[in-house]
Structures are given as C-alpha cells and as structure tokens.
Amino acid sequence: MKVFSTSAEIYTHVLRERLEGKRVGLVPTMGALHEGHVSLVRQAKSVCDRAVATIFVNPTQFGPKEDLSKYPRTLNEDLEKLDQAGCDYVFTPAELQMYGEGHSTYVEPPQVASRWEGEIRPGHFRGVCTIVLKLFQMIPADIAYLGRKDYQQLAVIRAMVRDLNIPVCIEACETIREPDGLAMSSRNRYLSHEQRHRALGLIRALRIAERLVERGERDVQAVESAMRQELLAAPVDSIDYAAIVDPVTLEPIAEIESSVVAIIAARLGSTRLIDNATIIARR
Amino acid sequence: MKVFSTSAEIYTHVLRERLEGKRVGLVPTMGALHEGHVSLVRQAKSVCDRAVATIFVNPTQFGPKEDLSKYPRTLNEDLEKLDQAGCDYVFTPAELQMYGEGHSTYVEPPQVASRWEGEIRPGHFRGVCTIVLKLFQMIPADIAYLGRKDYQQLAVIRAMVRDLNIPVCIEACETIREPDGLAMSSRNRYLSHEQRHRALGLIRALRIAERLVERGERDVQAVESAMRQELLAAPVDSIDYAAIVDPVTLEPIAEIESSVVAIIAARLGSTRLIDNATIIARR
Numbered sequence: 001m002k003v004f005s006t007s008a009e010i011y012t013h014v015l016r017e018r019l020e021g022k023r024v025g026l027v028p029t030m031g032a033l034h035e036g037h038v039s040l041v042r043q044a045k046s047v048c049d050r051a052v053a054t055i056f057v058n059p060t061q062f063g064p065k066e067d068l069s070k071y072p073r074t075l076n077e078d079l080e081k082l083d084q085a086g087c088d089y090v091f092t093p094a095e096l097q098m099y100g101e102g103h104s105t106y107v108e109p110p111q112v113a114s115r116w117e118g119e120i121r122p123g124h125f126r127g128v129c130t131i132v133l134k135l136f137q138m139i140p141a142d143i144a145y146l147g148r149k150d151y152q153q154l155a156v157i158r159a160m161v162r163d164l165n166i167p168v169c170i171e172a173c174e175t176i177r178e179p180d181g182l183a184m185s186s187r188n189r190y191l192s193h194e195q196r197h198r199a200l201g202l203i204r205a206l207r208i209a210e211r212l213v214e215r216g217e218r219d220v221q222a223v224e225s226a227m228r229q230e231l232l233a234a235p236v237d238s239i240d241y242a243a244i245v246d247p248v249t250l251e252p253i254a255e256i257e258s259s260v261v262a263i264i265a266a267r268l269g270s271t272r273l274i275d276n277a278t279i280i281a282r283r
Numbered sequence: 284m285k286v287f288s289t290s291a292e293i294y295t296h297v298l299r300e301r302l303e304g305k306r307v308g309l310v311p312t313m314g315a316l317h318e319g320h321v322s323l324v325r326q327a328k329s330v331c332d333r334a335v336a337t338i339f340v341n342p343t344q345f346g347p348k349e350d351l352s353k354y355p356r357t358l359n360e361d362l363e364k365l366d367q368a369g370c371d372y373v374f375t376p377a378e379l380q381m382y383g384e385g386h387s388t389y390v391e392p393p394q395v396a397s398r399w400e401g402e403i404r405p406g407h408f409r410g411v412c413t414i415v416l417k418l419f420q421m422i423p424a425d426i427a428y429l430g431r432k433d434y435q436q437l438a439v440i441r442a443m444v445r446d447l448n449i450p451v452c453i454e455a456c457e458t459i460r461e462p463d464g465l466a467m468s469s470r471n472r473y474l475s476h477e478q479r480h481r482a483l484g485l486i487r488a489l490r491i492a493e494r495l496v497e498r499g500e501r502d503v504q505a506v507e508s509a510m511r512q513e514l515l516a517a518p519v520d521s522i523d524y525a526a527i528v529d530p531v532t533l534e535p536i537a538e539i540e541s542s543v544v545a546i547i548a549a550r551l552g553s554t555r556l557i558d559n560a561t562i563i564a565r566r
Binding site: 011130137164 | 290294298301302304383385386387388389390391392393394395409412413416417420421423442443445446447448449450
C-alpha cells in the first residue's frame with residue numbers, strides 16, 4: 001500500500017492507472033476507520049483494479065459549535081486497517097494541501113441538502129460537497145463508494161454529481177452494524193456503557209417503522225410517532241428528527257406509497273447519532 | 284468537424300481521445316463568434332491534437348435585468364467559423380441538457396468575483412463558475428483557452444480551478460481588436476455607427492493609463508482620473524468603473540509598483556462594454 005500526501009502525486013499516479021485501462025475505486029473518509037469503512041474498501045477492491053482511500057478531517061464541514069479538534073484521529077490504526085483490506089493507495093493530505101492560501105471557492109449544495117442535517121448543521125453540506133468535489137478532481141476514479149449510513153450525505157453527493165456532471169459513479173453501500181444492530185460510526189467510541197445501551201433505541205425505532213409499514217400502515221404520522229415513542233423509551237436524551245421521507249428528495253411525504261426512507265438523528269449525552277432504513281411498501 | 288449535443292457523447296468521445304494519448308484543447312463560448320473566439324480555436328489547434336469548442340448561451344449567468352432572449356444566436360455562422368478555424372468537435376447542448384430537472388447545485392465563486400462585474404451583475408459569476416465547472420467535467424480537456432478581454436472572468440476561473448483542483452490548465456489569450464483598437468465583443472454588433480465611434484474611448488483611456496505609468500506616474504488616483512476624463516471626452520454615456528487593480532486579486536491597490544491591470548466598464552446607450560490592459564511599471 002502506497003501513501004500519498006500531495007494532490008499532484010495522487011493525481012498523476014491515479015491518472016496513469018486510468019490511462020493504462022485500470023478501473024479505480026475511491027473511498028473518501030475522515031479516518032477513525034471502523035468496519036463500515038473497511039467494507040467500502042473491500043467492495044472497491046472486489047470490482048475495481050485499484051482501491052484508493054482518502055483520510056482527511058475536513059474542517060469546512062464542521063459547524064462553529066462542533067469541535068473539529070476533538071474529532072478522533074487514529075492514523076496508524078487506519079493505515080493498518082486499509083492495508084489489511086487490500087487498499088492500494090491512501091491519500092492523507094495536510095490541511096494546507098486541501099485549503100491553500102486564498103481558498104474561497106465552495107460548492108453551494110443541492111436542494112436535498114436543505115432539511116434535516118442541513119438545518120441542524122448549517123454549512124455542513126457546503127463543506128462536504130466542496131471537499132468531495134475536490135477529491136473527485138484530484139483522484140479521477142471510476143467509482144466512489146459511500147456508505148448508506150449517512151443517507152442524506154449520499155443523496156446530496158449523488159445530486160451534486162448529477163448537477164455538476166462529475167464523471168464518477170456513486171456506489172451506495174449497506175450500513176455495517178454491530179451484532180446488536182447499532183450502526184457503526186466513528187462517534188460510537190464516545191458513548192459510555194450506559195449510553196451505548198440506550199443507543200439501541202435508534203435501530204429499534206427503525207425496525208418498528210419497518211414492521212408497521214410491512215403490516216400495511218400507510219399513515220406517515222402514525223409511523224413517525226411510533227418511532228419517537230421507541231426512541232423516548234430507550235431513552236435517548238433528545239431527538240433531532242425521526243421522519244419518513246422521499247428516498248431521493250428527502251422531502252416529507254404525505255402518504256407511504258412505494259419506497260420510503262426512515263431517518264433518525266438523536267442525542268445521547270453530547271454524542272449525536274444518525275441512522276436510517278429504506279422501507280419498501282408492498283401493495 | 285463533428286457536432287455533439289449530449290454530454291454523454293462528448294464525454295465518451297473526448298475521454299477516448301485522451302486515453303489514446305491525444306492532447307485536447309477546449310474553447311468554451313456562448314456563440315455569436317467573432318475573430319477573438321476564432322483565435323482561441325487556432326491557438327488550441329496549434330498546441331493540441333484536438334480542439335473542442337462549446338456553444339451554449341448560459342441562462343444562469345444572466346441577471347434578472349439582463350435580457351437572455353436578446354443575446355445574439357448565430358449558430359450556422361458559428362459552426363462555419365469553427366470549421367474554418369480547424370475545430371474538431373463542437374458541443375451545442377440544449378438548455379435541458381445542461382440544467383436538468385431539479386438542478387440545484389451551484390459554485391459559490393471565489394473572492395476575486397466579488398467586486399467590479401460581480402458587484403454590478405449579482406449572480407453573474409455564480410452562473411459562469413457553475414457552467415464552466417460543468418463543461419470541464421463533461422469535456423476532460425488538457426487545456427482551456429480563455430480570452431483576456433473578460434479579465435475578471437479569467438481571474439475567477441483561474442481561482443476556481445485552483446481552489447477546486449480541477450485538472451485543466453488555463454491558457455489566457457490576448458484580446459483581439461478591430462484595426463482601430465476596439466476590443467472584439469459579441470456586443471459590438473449592438474452599437475450604432477455613432478456609438479461605435481464613441482466606444483473608442485475605452486481603448487484610448489487604457490492607452491493613456493499605459494502611457495502615464497510608462498512615464499513614471501505611480502499614483503493610482505491620477506491614472507484613474509485620467510482614464511475617466513478620456514472616457515467622458517469620448518463621450519461614453521456612463522462609466523461603471525475605470526480602475527487600476529492587482530492582476531491576481533483584482534483588489535484596488537494603493538500605489539503602482541510592478542504589474543497592474545487597468546479595467547474599464549462603460550455604457551453606450553444600452554450596450555455595456557468592458558476592456559482592460561495589463562500594465563508593467565518598470566522601476
């Protein structure tokens with residue numbers, strides 16, 4: 001596994017591979033890697049000739065009240081995990097490499113970024129879109145692998161790629177979960193034993209939503225209030241949202257008709273967790 | 284010369300050329316081509332294996348008070364000129380091809396876009412950056428050829444390419460002028476005989492600025508007021524700006540030290556003309 005730290009090097013290297021006919025898969029990360037990230041690399045390797053991972057804690061996607069400096073940084077362990085997963089190249093730029101002096105161009109995110117995370121974390125998706133666009137320019141990959149756990153982020157990046165004609169395919173990968181159902185997240189490490197237990201409220205709420213729709217419930221409010229009830233029973237300390245939305249636009253829907261997504265954001269102490277489930281309503 | 288109208292076709296075609304080792308030059312235009320555009324194609328052909336021109340009147344760079352529908356459209360003549368200049372491929376997308384349903388991602392332009400044209404034409408550079416970024420994604424060229432006549436646009440695109448790491452070189456090409464010095468522009472066709480004559484105030488003002496700096500003038504205000512005087516003597520009907528600025532940031536400068544740019548925007552009737560000159564102050 002080869003590690004690069006400048007955009008010029010990684011670009012030249014990946015371009016050469018592309019010119020040689022190799023298929024390149026990209027896994028953008030902020031480090032603090034867990035089994036979810038590793039599975040993205042494995043999927044990249046199973047389809048592509050080369051897997052490239054990036055590790056960069058992107059300052060522009062953190063809000064003014066969010067603590068960038070506390071974000072976990074575990075570079076040595078991350079490199080070890082990537083190497084074991086068969087990753088070929090890792091790009092670990094310094095901040096000045098990504099945001100040089102005078103940097104002032106940003107991406108104004110698509111409509112699908114405006115609600116939910118976009119509302120609670122102003123500027124978050126502007127930072128996400130900007131860094132992802134930059135990485136897509138620096139690393140001319142065929143396919144980018146993104147986890148479904150950050151469902152809105154996935155929808156935002158898909159819309160950006162479509163709107164800006166970025167020549168990359170977006171491959172959405174299943175959320176990897178702990179045996180008890182908790183979605184893998186770099187933030188799980190912040191949970192106390194007791195919070196970790198209560199955090200299961202998220203997956204339970206999603207499963208209840210699935211079961212209700214499976215049994216024929218088509219009323220959005222009924223499903224949403226059942227999700228809330230389950231979250232409050234866990235109990236989580238607060239609910240940012242628990243909603244049934246359109247899978248593409250992430251807009252609230254009036255009635256459950258075909259495919260919908262249940263999305264949840266809730267807090268346990270100072271840790272904020274998100275999760276989601278795609279639910280298919282059979283006629 | 285081959286004409287394409289869908290992004291999928293032009294992308295596949297140009298990518299294949301790149302994979303075969305061909306060097307590709309890109310000339311983005313809004314049509315209504317004149318000798319300035321043609322010279323960009325010739326320069327592209329002199330350096331690259333293939334020259335690609337795009338013709339698209341981009342609605343998002345027109346302000347609410349600017350008349351998109353009145354922009355000159357001369358497709359047949361344009362194609363004739365491009366063919367004669369040795370252009371290999373032309374991309375002439377329909378509006379829906381460039382801005383599909385639900386399009387909502389834009390580029391937030393760099394700092395250098397904020398003054399001058401950016402102030403007078405709010406949203407203009409947001410539209411310019413967005414369409415140029417899109418074209419750079421659809422047409423993976425090695426070099427993009429842009430005219431120096433739209434000096435701020437050139438500086439904005441340079442900054443965007445740098446900030447977003449877009450893998451394309453920007454080649455700035457000299458302004459092509461009529462024998463009497465008027466900068467070629469698609470808008471010149473709107474000038475009456477009498478306005479056409481008065482429009483020479485712009486080049487005269489730039490030449491006066493050059494001469495003053497050549498003779499040792501280092502006071503910005505003295506040079507700017509000489510430019511204004513010349514413009515008002517022409518007379519132009521109004522001056523949007525006539526300024527001496529930093530060549531990279533386009534910020535006003537305190538004193539003329541090395542290289543500066545004189546920029547002018549003035550109106551003749553309802554026609555707005557811009558022009559500029561890079562001036563090197565010798566010590």
